[in-house]
Amino acid sequence: MPTILSVANLSKTYxxxxxxxxxxxxxxxxxxxxxxxxxxxxxGPNGAGKTxxxxxxxGIVTASSGKVTVDGFDNVTxxxxxxxxxxxxxxxxxxxxxxxxxKTISFSRGLWGLPPNPAHIEKVMRDLxxxxxxxxxxxxLSGGMKRRLMIAKALAHEPNILFLDEPTAGVDVELRKxxxxxxxxxxxxxxxxxxxTHYIQEAEEMAxxxxxxxxxxxxxxEQKAALMEKLGSKQLALHLASKLDAIPASLSAYKLxxxxxxxxxxxxYDTKGERTGITALLQxxxxxxxxxxxxxxxxxxxxxxxxxxxxxPRP
Amino acid sequence: xxxxxxxxxxxxxxxxxxxxWFRTVGQSVLSPVISTSLYFIVFGAAIGSLMQDIGGVAYxxxxxxxxxxxxxxxxxVSNASFGIYFPKFTGTIYEILSAPVSFVEIVxxxxxxxxxxxxxLGFIIMATATLFVPVEIQHPLWMLTFxxxxxxxxxxLGFIIxxxxxxxxxxSLVPTLIITPLTFLGGSFYSIEMLPEPWQxxxxxxxxxxxxxxxxxxxxxxxxxxxGVSLGMTLFFLGLCLAVVARxxxxxxxLKS
Numbered sequence: 199m200p201t202i203l204s205v206a207n208l209s210k211t212y213x214x215x216x217x218x219x220x221x222x223x224x225x226x227x228x229x230x231x232x233x234x235x236x237x238x239x240x241x242g243p244n245g246a247g248k249t250x251x252x253x254x255x256x257g258i259v260t261a262s263s264g265k266v267t268v269d270g271f272d273n274v275t276x277x278x279x280x281x282x283x284x285x286x287x288x289x290x291x292x293x294x295x296x297x298x299x300x301k302t303i304s305f306s307r308g309l310w311g312l313p314p315n316p317a318h319i320e321k322v323m324r325d326l327x328x329x330x331x332x333x334x335x336x337x338x339l340s341g342g343m344k345r346r347l348m349i350a351k352a353l354a355h356e357p358n359i360l361f362l363d364e365p366t367a368g369v370d371v372e373l374r375k376x377x378x379x380x381x382x383x384x385x386x387x388x389x390x391x392x393x394x395t396h397y398i399q400e401a402e403e404m405a406x407x408x409x410x411x412x413x414x415x416x417x418x419x420e421q422k423a424a425l426m427e428k429l430g431s432k433q434l435a436l437h438l439a440s441k442l443d444a445i446p447a448s449l450s451a452y453k454l455x456x457x458x459x460x461x462x463x464x465x466x467y468d469t470k471g472e473r474t475g476i477t478a479l480l481q482x483x484x485x486x487x488x489x490x491x492x493x494x495x496x497x498x499x500x501x502x503x504x505x506x507x508x509x510x511p512r513p
Numbered sequence: 514x515x516x517x518x519x520x521x522x523x524x525x526x527x528x529x530x531x532x533x534w535f536r537t538v539g540q541s542v543l544s545p546v547i548s549t550s551l552y553f554i555v556f557g558a559a560i561g562s563l564m565q566d567i568g569g570v571a572y573x574x575x576x577x578x579x580x581x582x583x584x585x586x587x588x589x590v591s592n593a594s595f596g597i598y599f600p601k602f603t604g605t606i607y608e609i610l611s612a613p614v615s616f617v618e619i620v621x622x623x624x625x626x627x628x629x630x631x632x633x634l635g636f637i638i639m640a641t642a643t644l645f646v647p648v649e650i651q652h653p654l655w656m657l658t659f660x661x662x663x664x665x666x667x668x669x670l671g672f673i674i675x676x677x678x679x680x681x682x683x684x685s686l687v688p689t690l691i692i693t694p695l696t697f698l699g700g701s702f703y704s705i706e707m708l709p710e711p712w713q714x715x716x717x718x719x720x721x722x723x724x725x726x727x728x729x730x731x732x733x734x735x736x737x738x739x740x741g742v743s744l745g746m747t748l749f750f751l752g753l754c755l756a757v758v759a760r761x762x763x764x765x766x767x768l769k770s
Contacts (some may be wrong), residue, residue, distance in 0.1 A: 215769075256610075256611040256612045257610055257611050258607055258611055259768065259769060259770055260765055260769050260770070277613065278519070278613040278615075279613075280613075281611060281612060281613040282613040284611070286607070286608075286611050288604075288607055290604055292603055292604030292605045292607055292608075293603070293605065294603065295603070296533070296536060297529075297532070297533075301529075301532070304525075305529050308521045308525025308528075308607060308612065309520060309521075309522045309523075309525050309526070309608060309609070309612040310521075310522070310612055310613060311519040311520075311521045311522055311613060311614075312521060338650065350609070364747055459725060467521050499699060
C-alpha cells in the first residue's frame with residue numbers, strides 16, 4: 199500500500215518555562231510511515247508523546263526538527279494541501295458552548311474551505327446519532343454526545359486521514375462500540391485512521407498495525423498480528439483430575455507453574471520456537487502419573503505484550 | 514482546497530463571530546448606547562448649556578465625534594480581543610490552527626467581524642446623538658474613512674491583546690489602563706487648544722488625539738491637528754498593528770508551542 203503520511207526524524211523539545219518547568223524533550227527522532235487506508239494504533243502511556251506527534255502533524259505544535267509529509271505535501275511549506283486532507287478529533291472536549299450543534303459542525307466544513315453541503319452534514323450527524331440534537335446548544339449535550347460532535351466536526355470536511363486522539367476515553371460501552379463501527383465504516387470508505395489509545399483492547403480490536411511510543415521514542419511499529427505472534431507467548435493449561443501440591447522433580451526441565459490452587463498445571467511455551475515441547479511434556483506428565491481431564495491453550499494479549507515491552511530496559 | 518485564498522474560511526469565521534454578536538445583541542448594543550446617552554444627558558444637556566461654543570460649534574454637538582470615537586475604540590478592542598481569546602480559553606483554537614487557513618484569513622475573519630460590529634455601533638451612537646443634539650456631517654466620505662480605519666486599527670489591537678492575554682484580567686487591563694485614559698485625554702470632551710502648556714504639546718504624543726481630531730473635522734470642519742496628519746497617523750497605527758499581527762503568526766507567539 200502506498201504511504202499517505204510520512205514522519206521523518208521528528209523531534210520536539212518544549213521550551214523551558216522558568217521557574218516551574220524545565221525544557222522537555224517530548225519526541226526523539228521519530229520515523230513513521232502510515233499506509234493509505236489502514237487503521238494504525240499508537241499506543242503509549244501518559245506523557246509518551248502521542249498527542250505531541252499528532253499535534254505536529256496537524257499544525258498545532260511546531261516541530262523542533264524533522265519533516266512531515268501528508269499525501270506528498272510538506273505540512274509546513276504546503277500546509278494548505280496537507281491540512282485539507284486531515285481531520286482531527288482531539289482528546290479534550292473543546293467545544294463552543296453557546297452555538298447550535300448544526301452551526302458548529304457547518305463551521306468546521308467552512309473553515310476547511312469547502313462549500314456548504316447540508317446533505318453531507320446531515321449524513322455525518324445521522325451516522326453519529328446527533329441528528330435529534332441538531333438545534334440544541336452545544337452546552338446542553340452530554341459528554342458522550344460532545345465526543346460525537348467532535349468527530350462530526352472532523353468528518354464535516356471529508357478528510358482522507360482521520361486522527362482520533364483517545365476517542366473512547368471516558369465513554370460508555372455502547373458509545374465505544376458505536377465508535378468502533380464508525381471507524382470500520384470510515385476505513386471501508388477509504389479513510390486512513392490513526393488512533394491513540396490507552397485501551398489496548400481497542401487497538402487489538404481495531405488496528406491493522408500498532409506503534410508503541412514511550413518517553414518520546416517510537417520503540418516498535420509492527421503489524422498487529424505479527425506483533426502478537428512474534429512477541430506473544432502461549433500457555434497450555436492442563437486441568438488436573440486431582441490437586442497437586444508441588445511440581446514433580448521429573449518435570450523440572452519444563453517451564454511449569456501451578457495455578458487454580460494446584461488443580462491447573464500451566465506450561466508456557468514460545469510460539470516462535472521450532473519445537474514447542476508439548477508432545478514430550480504430555481508424555482512426561484503421563485509417565486509421572488498425573489492425570490488430567492481437560493486441556494486449554496491461551497495466547498498472550500496485546501496488553502501483556504505492551505506491558506512487557508514497556509518494562510524492558512531501553513539501551 | 515488549494516486556492517490561493519480560503520474565502521470560505523474567512524466567511525465562516527466572520528459569520529460565526531457576527532452570530533455571536535447577534536446572540537448577545539442586547540448586551541452588545543444596549544450598554545454602549547445607554548452609556549453614550551448618559552454622556553449626552555450629563556455633558557450635553559446639563560453641563561453643556563453652560564459651556565462656550567468651541568470653534569463655532571455648540572458643546573453638545575462638539576462632543577458627538579469624540580463620544581463615537583470613545584465607544585469605537587473601546588468596543589473594537591473588547592470585541593476583537595474577546596473574539597480570539599475565547600477560542601484560546603475554551604480550547605477550540607485547535608481547529609483554527611489545524612485548518613488550511615493562513616493568518617491573513619484568520620485576521621480577516623476575526624478582525625473584519627469585530628470592525629464591522631464597531632462601525633455598526635458607531636452609526637447607532639450617531640443616530641442616538643441626533644436625539645439629543647444637532648449633528649452635522651460636512652465630509653461624509655471622510656467620516657466613513659476615519660470610522661472604518663479606526664475600527665480596523667483598534668480591532669487589530671484588540672486581536673493582539675486577545676492573543677497576548679492569558680487570563681480574563683489581562684483582557685481588560687489594556688482597555689482600562691491605556692485605551693480609556695488615552696481617549697479621555699485625547700480630546701473626546703475638549704479641544705486640545707483649551708489645555709495649558711506643557712500639556713498641549715504632551716498631548717500630541719497621544720495617538721488618539723489624531724483619530725479624534727480627523728474624525729471631528731469630518732463632522733464640523735474644525736480640527737486640532739491637520740487632517741493629513743490625522744490620516745497619516747491613523748494609517749501608521751494600522752500598519753504597526755498589522756506588522757505585529759504578522760509577527761505573531763510568523764512566530765506562533767502564544768498560539769503554538
